Amino acid sequence: MQGNKAGVGIVIIVAVVVALSFSYVLTSPTGGSKITIPSNPAYTNTTNLWADAAGWNYGHGTINPSLNYSVGTVVTFHVTEEDTAPHTLYIVSAPSSPTQGPISYENQGNGYQILSTSQITQTKGHTVDGQYYFNKAGVYVYWCTIHPQTMVGWLYVNATSSSSTTSLSAAHSASGTGISNSHMTPPGFFASLSFAGNLGTKALSNLEGTFSLENIPSNINSDLQYPTYLDMSTVSGTTGGSVEL
Amino acid sequence: MGVFSLLVETVVVLSVVFVILAYLYYRYSSAKMEVEREADAKGYEDSESYISAFMAGKPRRLDWSILYYNDAKSIGLRFMMASFIFLFIAGSFGVLMRLSLTAPYPTIVPPDIYNILLTEHATLMIYMFTIGMSLGLGFYLIPTQIKAVRDNMGNITSAAFWLYLVGGILFVLSRSAFRWYLYPPLSLQLGAFGAGTEAWLGILSMEIIFTGITIASIVALKVIFLDRSSEVPLGKMPLFTWSIVFTLIMLVSSDPPIMVALGMLFYDYFNPIFFVANSHNVLLFADLFWFWGHPIVYIAILPFFGIIYELLPTFTGTKIYSYNSGVFGLGLLMVLSELVWGHHLQNSGLGLNWDLFFSIVSFAVVIPSAITVFNWIATLWTANKIRLTTPMLFVLNGIVDFIIGGITGVMLADTSVNEILHGTYAVTSHFHYVFVGISLGISMAAFYVIFPTISGGRTYDERLAKWHAYLLAFGSLLMSTSWQIGGWLGMPRAVDGYFAWFQPYQIGAILGGVIIGIAQLVFLYNIAVSWYKAPSTDTNNIIENPPEIPSEAPSGAVGGGR
Numbered sequence: 001m002q003g004n005k006a007g008v009g010i011v012i013i014v015a016v017v018v019a020l021s022f023s024y025v026l027t028s029p030t031g032g033s034k035i036t037i038p039s040n041p042a043y044t045n046t047t048n049l050w051a052d053a054a055g056w057n058y059g060h061g062t063i064n065p066s067l068n069y070s071v072g073t074v075v076t077f078h079v080t081e082e083d084t085a086p087h088t089l090y091i092v093s094a095p096s097s098p099t100q101g102p103i104s105y106e107n108q109g110n111g112y113q114i115l116s117t118s119q120i121t122q123t124k125g126h127t128v129d130g131q132y133y134f135n136k137a138g139v140y141v142y143w144c145t146i147h148p149q150t151m152v153g154w155l156y157v158n159a160t161s162s163s164s165t166t167s168l169s170a171a172h173s174a175s176g177t178g179i180s181n182s183h184m185t186p187p188g189f190f191a192s193l194s195f196a197g198n199l200g201t202k203a204l205s206n207l208e209g210t211f212s213l214e215n216i217p218s219n220i221n222s223d224l225q226y227p228t229y230l231d232m233s234t235v236s237g238t239t240g241g242s243v244e245l
Numbered sequence: 246m247g248v249f250s251l252l253v254e255t256v257v258v259l260s261v262v263f264v265i266l267a268y269l270y271y272r273y274s275s276a277k278m279e280v281e282r283e284a285d286a287k288g289y290e291d292s293e294s295y296i297s298a299f300m301a302g303k304p305r306r307l308d309w310s311i312l313y314y315n316d317a318k319s320i321g322l323r324f325m326m327a328s329f330i331f332l333f334i335a336g337s338f339g340v341l342m343r344l345s346l347t348a349p350y351p352t353i354v355p356p357d358i359y360n361i362l363l364t365e366h367a368t369l370m371i372y373m374f375t376i377g378m379s380l381g382l383g384f385y386l387i388p389t390q391i392k393a394v395r396d397n398m399g400n401i402t403s404a405a406f407w408l409y410l411v412g413g414i415l416f417v418l419s420r421s422a423f424r425w426y427l428y429p430p431l432s433l434q435l436g437a438f439g440a441g442t443e444a445w446l447g448i449l450s451m452e453i454i455f456t457g458i459t460i461a462s463i464v465a466l467k468v469i470f471l472d473r474s475s476e477v478p479l480g481k482m483p484l485f486t487w488s489i490v491f492t493l494i495m496l497v498s499s500d501p502p503i504m505v506a507l508g509m510l511f512y513d514y515f516n517p518i519f520f521v522a523n524s525h526n527v528l529l530f531a532d533l534f535w536f537w538g539h540p541i542v543y544i545a546i547l548p549f550f551g552i553i554y555e556l557l558p559t560f561t562g563t564k565i566y567s568y569n570s571g572v573f574g575l576g577l578l579m580v581l582s583e584l585v586w587g588h589h590l591q592n593s594g595l596g597l598n599w600d601l602f603f604s605i606v607s608f609a610v611v612i613p614s615a616i617t618v619f620n621w622i623a624t625l626w627t628a629n630k631i632r633l634t635t636p637m638l639f640v641l642n643g644i645v646d647f648i649i650g651g652i653t654g655v656m657l658a659d660t661s662v663n664e665i666l667h668g669t670y671a672v673t674s675h676f677h678y679v680f681v682g683i684s685l686g687i688s689m690a691a692f693y694v695i696f697p698t699i700s701g702g703r704t705y706d707e708r709l710a711k712w713h714a715y716l717l718a719f720g721s722l723l724m725s726t727s728w729q730i731g732g733w734l735g736m737p738r739a740v741d742g743y744f745a746w747f748q749p750y751q752i753g754a755i756l757g758g759v760i761i762g763i764a765q766l767v768f769l770y771n772i773a774v775s776w777y778k779a780p781s782t783d784t785n786n787i788i789e790n791p792p793e794i795p796s797e798a799p800s801g802a803v804g805g806g807r
Contacts, residue, residue, distance in 0.1 A: 021417050028361060
């Protein structure tokens with residue numbers, strides 16, 4: 001290494017060693033960050049979503065509908081673009097308290113990306129499919145990372161019942177399974193389970209106690225940046241309630 | 246790939262590796278035997294003494310012979326070159342981590358690989374770069390500084406170096422993902438998990454590195470205390486030698502706990518009795534680790550304080566303001582470093598009394614740090630003229646960065662502040678201020694200073710070198726300041742993503758990190774280009790042969806407040 005070329009020698013040695021270590025570390029087998037879609041799932045479901053900056057399914061029934069699936073469902077999200085804004089579709093675990101921000105899911109800060117901005121092409125009327133395999137029961141949030149305030153809704157994966165009834169599992173309750181109402185305030189927000197909606201058409205055999213609407217923070221939207229599904233217009237004339245669980 | 250072709254491929258790769266290793270070993274041992282034979286013929290007891298004798302007074306140049314000459318200077322260059330290579334590996338890992346954080350979710354590397362990069366960046370930087378550079382500078386400079394009369398344990402130091410190098414290579418190969426502090430139970434995962442991480446190999450390689458550096462430190466201490474010329478009494482030893490003395494005492498006194506802990510950790514693979522939940526000692530490993538883990542961060546900066554002390558007199562033309570307080574400050578840093586390990590564990594439930602104790606002792610570290618910084622500033626203040634050469638730019642940047650990093654660090658030691666800043670980028674910011682400014686910057690300064698010596702009289706390109714210094718200073722400041730602000734706002738560190746509202750701080754840090762990376766590339770380019778030029782200067786350097794500084798400062802200089 002004597003002579004003029006020693007400096008070049010050092011650079012070459014450094015470059016080779018750095019390249020070797022890079023290739024060694026970067027080719028590590030990674031596990032768990034990609035979802036495998038089983039070819040033969042227990043259930044399949046195709047959910048139609050309309051992407052609009054004003055909210056999912058804006059102009060197509062309930063805005064930001066709560067979605068209910070059974071564990072083991074491969075869901076195909078059939079997204080139709082309603083406007084020319086960029087959108088994404090992400091799945092993330094539900095926060096466990098109103099003050100907690102979105103928590104990561106599938107090792108990613110914003111949640112698992114089902115559809116990216118490049119797949120949703122900002123062309124009105126364009127449709128695209130994204131798949132996800134829900135193999136863990138729980139409460140999730142589906143959202144568009146570009147419109148986190150408007151395009152966000154709850155997604156319940158039910159451990160016990162089939163998708164034929166609109167039941168949901170209360171992830172943070174001892175006996176919440178089987179309480180059914182698609183308009184229910186998501187469990188996990190409060191010590192008591194609060195809900196509202198037209199309960200007259202639902203079976204309430206599993207519930208005990210008295211029910212009233214309470215403990216709903218008025219700033220819940222601004223704190224969480226998720227709208228909740230407490231549709232006050234449907235409360236009147238119904239049995240709303242909360243029950244200590 | 247079928248089993249058969251896999252087998253064939255493995256056999257071919259292993260054979261090629263073995264042939265290369267055998268050839269290298271043949272070259273190594275034949276070159277070494279030749280040296281031994283020459284030494285024998287000339288009547289020397291061992292080859293190291295022979296090499297030292299015929300190298301005495303001559304500059305040690307960088308060539309292949311550093312690999313088989315076992316005198317202290319060759320081994321010093323070996324350590325320095327190895328640690329430089331590990332600096333570039335770990336540094337590029339760091340830049341890659343930054344680049345992966347351009348968006349709130351991992352972009353370039355998947356999370357598993359991010360964790361590996363994080364661990365490798367930290368471990369290689371701390372164990373391979375800073376310790377390697379400390380030992381390298383020590384072995385290279387100390388024999389001259391203390392006019393060593395004997396140099397006869399080179400074979401042992403050489404073995405220590407190869408252990409250190411093999412340990413570093415094995416650590417890269419282990420793809421460890423347990424951060425640099427190896428907490429069980431994460432480090433107790435035996436098999437490959439995640440991204441093929443082999444934690445057992447990581448632990449084993451750490452043990453090998455520790456064995457190597459401990460042996461090397463003991464030999465270096467022996468060189469300083471037993472082989473010193475009688476012309477250099479303890480009270481006149483250069484401050485760099487003092488800083489190495491304190492560094493090595495810290496190394497030797499505080500790494501037995503971690504070596505024992507690593508042994509116990511390895512034993513846990515076979516018989517989990519030490520660091521498992523039902524041992525009632527869940528904090529035991531953390532304590533044993535940080536008992537070493539705090540001194541190591543002082544080990545990583547103290548030698549560079551010594552280098553600053555060596556460079557300041559030359560470029561300011563004055564003597565160090567106070568030699569005695571310099572030695573005292575460095576020594577007090579050594580003593581206090583052994584007492585503050587608990588401030589890394591303030592949120593672990595040591596109890597309020599211990600938290601307060603560690604908090605108070607950590608505040609006391611301000612005293613020696615301030616003595617040291619005051620000494621530097623007073624030296625600058627009393628100077629007639631400060632020459633802003635490249636090494637001096639690094640020194641000034643190092644002083645500024647150390648002041649900022651020290652202040653942000655001492656705030657972290659406050660128990661209540663620690664409660665909120667613990668685990669945020671504020672911590673990362675604190676030690677990157679110090680490590681980039683002091684460890685990286687000053688080792689670069691030292692390299693520029695000894696460049697004419699190791700290159701046989703060549704000069705580096707001053708313009709490129711200044712670009713290197715300015716870019717490094719700016720990048721370090723930008724990166725660490727962004728982290729500091731983000732950290733106070735709660736940005737969690739050591740994760741592969743962040744909440745989107747932290748984006749500005751992350752972007753700042755990414756820019757800073759990339760600028761540091763570019764600065765290092767400028768440095769590499771500078772070396773390659775400068776080595777092509779013909780030798781044009783003498784091979785002395787100011788650390789080994791400091792210019793004479795008049796003991797009486799010119800009139801009007803002292804006080805400096807002109």
